Amino acid sequence: QVQLVESGGGLVQAGGSLRLSCAASRSPLTISVMAWYRQAPGKQRELVARITGGGSTNYLDSVKGRFTISGDNAKNTVYLQMNSLKPEDTAVYYCYANLGGTRIFWGQGTQVTVSS
Numbered sequence: 630q631v632q633l634v635e636s637g638g639g640l641v642q643a644g645g646s647l648r649l650s651c652a653a654s655r656s657p658l659t660i661s662v663m664a665w666y667r668q669a670p671g672k673q674r675e676l677v678a679r680i681t682g683g684g685s686t687n688y689l690d691s692v693k694g695r696f697t698i699s700g701d702n703a704k705n706t707v708y709l710q711m712n713s714l715k716p717e718d719t720a721v722y723y724c725y726a727n728l729g730g731t732r733i734f735w736g737q738g739t740q741v742t743v744s745s
Contacts, residue, residue, distance in 0.1 A: 631655050631734050633724045638739030641714055645743070649709040651724035651736060657700045657707055658682055662727040665698065665709045667720035667741075674723070678709060692718075714743045 632654040641647055649665065657663055657680075664679035678688045678698035686698055697710040711718065724736035 631726050633726055633734060633736035635724045635736040635739040638741045640742045643716055643743055643745050645714050646712045649722055651707045653705045656702055656705055658702050660726050661729045663707045664725040666723045666725055669720040716743045716745045719743050
């Protein structure tokens with residue numbers, strides 16, 4: 630089991646930055662994959678960025694070069710640094726953890742709104 634608590638969402642103007650945090654109840658080193666997903670109104674939830682326990686990362690094409698996922702194992706926290714934000718980045722962002730197999734857990738979500 631793992632509990633995930635997100636923070637850091639908010640309202641920002643286009644071109645601005647936000648950093649999302651996901652505090653996990655166990656070390657990210659014990660989690661196979663942690664990721665950030667997002668879901669905009671009327672759209673399906675999509676994978677934004679993922680990081681494995683070994684530190685490998687993957688990104689949605691539209692956020693490459695703007696977003697960075699990273700982990701602080703000492704704080705059991707995974708971050709999503711979002712720069713050069715665009716209105717199309719507006720969504721609820723969810724933290725995700727996969728402990729292996731079907732053991733998948735989600736945070737409660739944090740709203741990110743980017744105004745034009």
